[in-house]
Amino acid sequence: MPGIQEIASTVEKGKIKLIEGIVQEALDAGENANAILEEGMIAAMGVIGMKFQKNEVFVPELLIAAKTMKKGLEVLRPHLVSGSVGKKGKFIIGTVAGDKHDIGKNLVALMIESAGFEVIDLGVDVPAGRFVDALRENPDCRLIGASALLTTTMGALKSIVEAIHDAGYKGRVKVMVGGAPVTQDFADLIGADGYSPDAGSAADKALELIAS
Numbered sequence: 001m002p003g004i005q006e007i008a009s010t011v012e013k014g015k016i017k018l019i020e021g022i023v024q025e026a027l028d029a030g031e032n033a034n035a036i037l038e039e040g041m042i043a044a045m046g047v048i049g050m051k052f053q054k055n056e057v058f059v060p061e062l063l064i065a066a067k068t069m070k071k072g073l074e075v076l077r078p079h080l081v082s083g084s085v086g087k088k089g090k091f092i093i094g095t096v097a098g099d100k101h102d103i104g105k106n107l108v109a110l111m112i113e114s115a116g117f118e119v120i121d122l123g124v125d126v127p128a129g130r131f132v133d134a135l136r137e138n139p140d141c142r143l144i145g146a147s148a149l150l151t152t153t154m155g156a157l158k159s160i161v162e163a164i165h166d167a168g169y170k171g172r173v174k175v176m177v178g179g180a181p182v183t184q185d186f187a188d189l190i191g192a193d194g195y196s197p198d199a200g201s202a203a204d205k206a207l208e209l210i211a212s
């Protein structure tokens with residue numbers, strides 16, 4: 001049976017045609033879905049990111065690894081999401097303007113859905129105004145999440161918080177932020193209501209914020 005190490009190496013090498021079969025085989029053999037995700041796929045993206053930093057791989061390799069991970073995630077999805085989708089209310093999520101990274105955002109969306117929310121995914125490169133429009137289209141929504149992966153796009157998180165406050169939603173709608181360069185201090189600085197470092201804790205934070 002393929003182990004977690006083989007899954008990691010398949011993502012890292014971008015063997016897109018093999019990933020679905022390998023993940024399915026591991027699941028069939030009783031491997032834990034969260035371990036496949038965390039220790040296999042997410043770990044592989046960390047490795048490829050480090051190689052990119054050292055100029056050992058380039059953007060096309062990042063892209064193919066990302067596509068491979070997404071394909072593998074499709075197989076994992078039913079094993080990560082529970083049956084109570086939508087009971088906790090709506091959650092609008094997107095990656096900020098200027099930023100095309102969506103794997104982390106998609107994982108957060110998956111975990112939030114799994115925690116019982118109906119997720120409205122605005123996609124990537126989402127301007128602050130689009131979050132406000134989505135709130136107007138979904139007046140029963142009480143939670144928004146925004147993801148930023150680049151130090152150059154972190155500032156867009158602040159624009160989103162400001163746009164939501166300026167549109168009169170302060171206090172009524174909570175804003176959660178996250179992404180690799182984002183910290184709790186940064187979230188506090190820009191006036192966000194919540195921050196979490198990873199997808200699992202993002203779901204816990206969302207539940208905490210709607211209860212408060």
Ligand code: B1M
Binds near residue numbers: 046053062101180195
């Ligand atoms: Co890009 N990229 N990338 N990239 N890329 C990084 C982020 C980078 C760290 C790589 C590096 O140099 N080591 C670097 C950023 C440096 C910086 O700003 N400090 C970088 C760069 C520089 C770039 C480009 C500028 C490269 C170029 O063109 N020269 C370019 C920018 C394009 C743009 O966005 N405008 C670019 C492009 C790309 C690809 C398109 C090729 C591809 C993305 C494909 C896709 O997403 N569909 C890509 C990839 C794959 C990466 C790395 C390798 C992997 C990102 C990833 O998916 N990680 C990344 C290096 C790395 O992360 N080590 C890198 C796995 C994912 C599960 O983790 O996204 O962190 P992450 O999400 C986590 C948490 O952050 C958190 O939970 C998630 C799950 O646990 N989280 C939240 C995320 N959002 C949250 C929201 C929350 C709460 C938690 O609440 C709402």
